[in-house]
Amino acid sequence: MKAVSVQLEGIVKRFGKVMAVERADLELPAGALVTLLGPSGCGKTTILRMVAGLERPSEGRILIGGEDVTRLPAYLRDVTMVFQSYALFPHLNVFENIAYGLKVQRRPQAEVRERVTEVVGQVGLGGLEQRPVAVLSGGQQQRVALARSLVMQPRVLLFDEPLSNLDAKLRKHVREEIRDIQQQLGITTLYVTHDQEEAMAISDLVVVMSKGKIEQKGDPRTLYTQPQSRFVADFIGSANFVEGSYAGGEVNVAGYRFPHRQEIAPGNVTVMVRPEAVTVSSNGAGLEGILHSVAFLGSRTEFSVDTAVGRLEGVIAGDAPDLPSKGAAVRVRFAPQGVYLLAR
Structure with a gap:
């Protein structure tokens, strides 16, 4: 599938009188991994949910591949999300969890098996297809969640704090796997984290947010060596x-x-x-x-x-x-x- 760009134009999100996101303009280049980085409550997850179609902007537009999807429901956006909690079905095995979305779409059985087998190999779960997910390690469960998103062949892949439930050593290993797979497949990816080291390690572009606003965006080296505000300088490193x-x-x-x-x-x-x-x-x-x-x-x-x-x-x-x-x-x-x- 050809990689697509994502544009956020003048995005505003209000929850009652609370301004969650204030005039966000952002472009995700086709095939890039872009990270939204900032403390809790800065608006990064709200932006992620608006791209996913789980929240609707109060103002502004969201375009995916040049198409205005601002008012499209989530299931018509061709976007998948890897959640912080994994959100796996504990009563299903690895294969069944990964295949779930394809079966909901009533894909032919042969296609389901072929696509699940392919993605299982990509994420390193070969031989575990019949294993109950409840007995897997945290890292293996995260790979199942990733595979379940990848098997849908989305135009855009979203990550919401995907490594926060893993210990420090495993986080480093899994983030490297995520980056390798993303580069191999060339999927445009939006990643949310509050961990600056994680953001710098995997991102083509880092977007630092504070109190609903984009403070600065740039490649990790530029943000570290040339911060434009004290907040960015203090948050990055x-x-x-x-x-x-x-x-x-x-x-x-x-x-x-x-x-x-x-x-x-x-x-x-x-x-x-x-x-x-x-x-x-x-x-x-x-x-x-x-x-x-x-x-x-x-x-x-x-x-x-x-x-x-x-x-x-x-x-x-x-x-x-x-x-x-x-x-x-x-x-x-x-x-x-x-x-x-x-x-x-």
């Missing part, structure tokens, strides 16, 4: 925020000056510094500080420094045997690749 000034290609933070080039008006700014850009040494230029804590966490070493502009958090990949000991006087510097300026 970890960040330190200090006040400073910018002029002539130089940033001044409490007397510590360092070169930086960015298209922003000269004057007072908020300086965002990613933890990996914070470095310390026993002498030289930089902010004066006292090393407050050091924690070795296997794959990384985290530390914090008390300075005149507040406590700064830093991280170093792997072990950091040369890091001064806790309580030592240090100088803090910022690596330029982890700094971005925000207008006050």
Whole structure:
């Protein structure tokens, strides 16, 4: 099936006096995986449900493949959703769960078997077709839910917090499977999560939402390195925020000056510094500080420094045997690749 684009044009959704989504404009390129990311109550699931046809916009239009589907019922949109709760039938086995939608459509038995067999192989459930879903692991149940959506050969695939019921290690494995299958099949996909690491790992485009509004949209690298607001900077990864000034290609933070080039008006700014850009040494230029804590966490070493502009958090990949000991006087510097300026 040819991949289709999805457009949201001026979408507004009100529940009584509550504004759930405010003027959302968004395009999902054909074959892309787009993630709606934000805290609970930001409107991301409401948008997902409107694309699915489970909610109707108060204003605006939704187009799938150029067709206006705003007023079409869900069953006519050729869209399927993988739910957070899996929503499997516990009294049916794997094959029967996956085949359910095709049987409702009264597809020929031979077609049902052929399509279910194909999708079972795609999601790695071969040999489990007759297994009751109640005895499957969480990861296997999630694959059944995915297969049940894929077997319908939808134009658009929707995910509503699909990994929230899995443990951390299994979440990483299943998200990689979802991304691999989505790329292999080229299905236009809209994915909802509040987990920024999950969003960055699988997405072609991430849409950050807050209080019903789209704060920023872009590829994961752009959102991380060039956030357009403090909310986005704080929600995508970890960040330190200090006040400073910018002029002539130089940033001044409490007397510590360092070169930086960015298209922003000269004057007072908020300086965002990613933890990996914070470095310390026993002498030289930089902010004066006292090393407050050091924690070795296997794959990384985290530390914090008390300075005149507040406590700064830093991280170093792997072990950091040369890091001064806790309580030592240090100088803090910022690596330029982890700094971005925000207008006050």
